[in-house]
Amino acid sequence: MKKHLLPIILFAQCMYGQAPSGYYNGTTGLTGYVLKSKLHDIISKKHISWHYDDLPGHYAKTDLDRYYDHDGTNTTILLDPYSEKPNGADAYEYTTNDLIGSATAEGQGWNREHMMPQSTFHSHYPMHSDLFYVVPTDARINQLRKNYPYGISSSTPSKIFYTFSNTSKIGKSSIPNYAYTGRVYEPIDEFKGDIARCLLYFAVRYEGKLGTFNYNNNTSSAADTNPLDGTEEQSFDAGYIKMLIQWHTQDPVSQREIDRNNAVYAIQKNRNPFIDRPEWVQAIWKQVDNNTIPRAPINVKVTQTGAHFVTLNWSQSSNEDIIGYKIYQNGTFIASTKETSISIDHLEPSNNYRFTVKAYNNSYLYSDDSNSVSVNTLAYDIYSKDLFISKYILGTSNNKAIEITNKTGHAVNLSDYKLSIQLMNGNDYYYPAPYELEGTVRNNESFVIMNPYANFSCYTIDQSKLVSAAPQMSFTGSQYLELQYKSSTIDAIGRDHQDNSHYLSNVSLYRKDNVSQPTNSFDFTEWNTYESNYCKDLGGVLLTSDIVTANKEFIIYPNPVVENLFVEGEVGEIKTAQVLDFQGRVIYTEQRPFKNKKYITVGHLQAGSYLLKIDHKVYQLIKK
Template sequence: MQKTLVSIFFLSVMVSAQAPSGYYNGTSGLTGYALKSKLHEIISNKFVNWHYGDLPNFYNQTDLDKYYDHGPSNTTILLDIYSEIPNGPDLYEYTSANVASSASAEGAGYNREHMMPQSTFNGNYPMYSDIFYIIPADAYINQRRSNYPYGIANSTIYNTFSNGSKIGNSGIPNYPYASRVYEPIDEFKGDVARSLLYFVVRYEGKLNSFNYDYSSSSTITPANDQCPLDGTEERAFDNAYIAMLLQWHQQDPVSQREIDRNNAVYNLQKNRNPFIDNPSWVNDIWGQTPDNIAPQSPQNLTVTQNSAYFNTLSWSPSSSSDVIGYKIYQNGVLIGSTRETTFSADHLNPSTSYTYTVKAYDNGYLLSADSNSISATTLGNDSYAKDLIITKYLEGTSNNKAIEITNKTGHSVNLNNYRLFIQFPSSSSYYFPSPYELEGIIENNESFVVINPSANFSCYTVDQAKLATSAPQMTYSGSQYLELRYKSSPIDVMGVSGVNNSSVLANVSLYRKSTVNQPANLFSITEWNSYPSNYCQNLGNLATEESVKNKENNIRIYPNPAEEFIFVEGATEKISTAKIFDMSGRLMISENNPFRNKKSITVKNLSSGNYLLNLEGKVYQFIKK
């Protein structure tokens, strides 16, 4: 059936094409990479990550063919963009049950196809099961595509498939780093482009850790071709590849199929593809023209906090208007980057000297000269935790699984390098399936929860959790060994590796004792208070004993991060002064009797960054968005 025959159906559902009211709050007036980062924040918040095994069933909601060979009443036949023939009957069709592990010809079954090859991110969750770019696709075509990037094929063609898509040598202008590409048909080139652009927005902050280094065309072989990330977090792709994606986005506008799929995935994952909702944002982000002038250096680099395990740095921003970030160097080695003017260098050794410099970089990725150099020697010891610590472990009935992790390090922590691992038994030993990667920022003295999205606890909802996933790490039965790792190193563990841990981890809620202030890579049940299965109290807060202690202070500030106001809750009637300092100690705001007739302090005139709120000598750190 021609797609024009279902245009009446298209008109009937156009009213549901918009994002929920307020979903994109905060994007007004933003362009360039600032807009991209804001969209990342929006579509990552409250993201629900399902198991890879859930996807075939979900395809009955997200990928039914109601647009070409079948009408709106179709409830079984999937749409496969690799084999769909838009203007005629398809040669074969699939239902969600027709999953195939391999195929020797077209029409033998479908695969769950990662439009961004899973080898890019080592098959790790949550990327491994993000429905937005994992589609049902013919198994034979998918196997032939392998890890080849999408692209424009030249005259040397190796495979041509039933709907006209093909694999050939790369003809992408000015792009030498791929030997072969898979070219979809024109009908779906925009769909592909918007899916890839979604990927680099959703996983901004992790892109530099993915497999992207194909900078030498002499090393390219068909086995290692992948989608050409360039290692940057903002631009994400090589300029020539971005040019092709923008061309595909323009020549194949958003279709009703994409609008419907966007709404269906939102119902499942609670996030959206912003380039389907607002196609103009593609050019707003990637259509800028960088200059060729290197930015000015940042100034006044100082160490604002020194600890046994971290140094917090602060500097004055570069005076150049096109700066998008700063690179931080420790003893001459790049250790991180940030858009802010503060950075905590962590995982340091006690009683050790470190030297730092900072460079600014602009939207053309030109680097400034070094800032001034600053040195610091870490303390021999202090009261802070050396790393994050697991503070609660809940193993309840069915999918009631949750882990609480707390930051007592003395500084905010970026979670992008942290992973949860779980160990499962095999026929003769034990193995670790793909890990689940954490993400976001956790402030000092705050806790967050990782929860199974099908959990049903009495005291806590899935929507309250920072991270929700049914990755293998959150399907434990109480016999498995779990690890919290920083990069490749275990920092805190539950159970003992290589054994059945049912005697200590099954059917219990374990709460870390308040006397335990450091993570441990050797598990000891003596560090934990044990409660019955499904016990759930103070989840998402500090341990129960610590909550009691903090009530004596009876002051809470929120929200954090803040946009226009910091609200102060508690015994504020005796507070005579409120002062806000930046991280260099400069006084930014001072108010006498600040809470006489209100409960908030305006911060809307502060620049984005980290600040300290001083209330009668008690200091609370917060972030201004």
């Protein structure tokens, strides 16, 4: 947007001054995709995800027109980039009260427009309600745009299908160096930079998820085509990126964008970095391609093995511009990372797996395969097989929180996890779009997801890892709530297709200490019940002393052990105690081991690490 530009000499300094002090700490000296990833970490932390129905109320703070027909005045008129005429009277205007569902002509009302079509991300939260690219626009133009990308329309009359009141149009794509030939929506020049910066924000904010979104670029002319290219770093097709950079350059940041960035920050608690620091667009995407094929990673090895996971480590390729690594399991791509180690989880016990790694550079040239490593997962281990819900808090008003715990033995990337809720609509049950989790949770760490309207006396919004008003965090006690990994149910609160109010209303539920595994079938006996609003000891990382006794029915000591390993707890009914190696092989067995004593003798074992299986519970022990 061009109106009310700041003086060019003070441009960069003024832009940077809009962000709170320290907001962009850690970015100094960074360029390219390393800078992009750092910005992702910054703007993703504590992003408050509001409910889609909250947005109309927020637009009165973020999208009023004080810049054109109503310059500087106290207005109630929304600024609609699809109909705004910068140099003349608009054909129509809207207030926040003119929200409608659909329209048959321009000027009938407005609705919420996803600049990046919501089919891209399956309408999931937090993408579904992000104020930076969900904006109020004319309802009819929004409908006609469908899921077409923004772009440069053909100027040939027969290839222009709609021209709107402010001369924006829908026509056949003529984006240079971009093979897509379908329809595009071309905004007027006044808003091309605004839109480009919104799309580039999307690419940064949702890095790590972009490869899971729908994309179908280059040759398709289908209505659901978008210009994502499936990569996490470059994000968009190369030809499309060039267009966005051109729009960003020719239509610099305006006062309206600065004001909107600050207003959204007050609501969402994150910022669009390309409004604060416009030069970062070039710093990230204007890179010199490297046409040298990277060398393969070396010394790939297994550093930890469990029943359901393995941790791999390797030495960095010697090329200086390596931006990432792809990991292959039995020849199939399964994961990527920017680090030189990764934990691969959701494996089956007592199974053999083969892993290789490839490096790639900023031109997306891939190395040969690394050395291959083969590993057998253990038959048993001491860890939880997956994340699990450890606390469910339902208090007065919007006091709602969920705690999730990781005791898998390794750090877990949350990108493929989501919360899904089953709501009742009359006599029908339905799942609204799920809320996707983000970030990483360390081993033995518990994190909290909280409703942004919550006001607990013992836990604050600032302490929580994720904050959302999505439907999953609006539970009232009657609903069934799931923790999912991809499309699989990992853990559940409540019972499927039932009114759960007799279990879940006005209570706080804490998973009992002897429960350390998720279950996809809710068992109320696994939970301790507390009064409404109870929220003691939410979140945090377990200390070593806590880990020894947490979530176990027995305490074993001394550990490490020389001769006799004592077992405390209700051991009278134990049928079998077995010592196993980490391949699951049985080394030693005792039947009814604690009938006349409370220990088992392990002095005959060689020094090393073992597993102690007491009926169906497994513990790790070290023999000195």
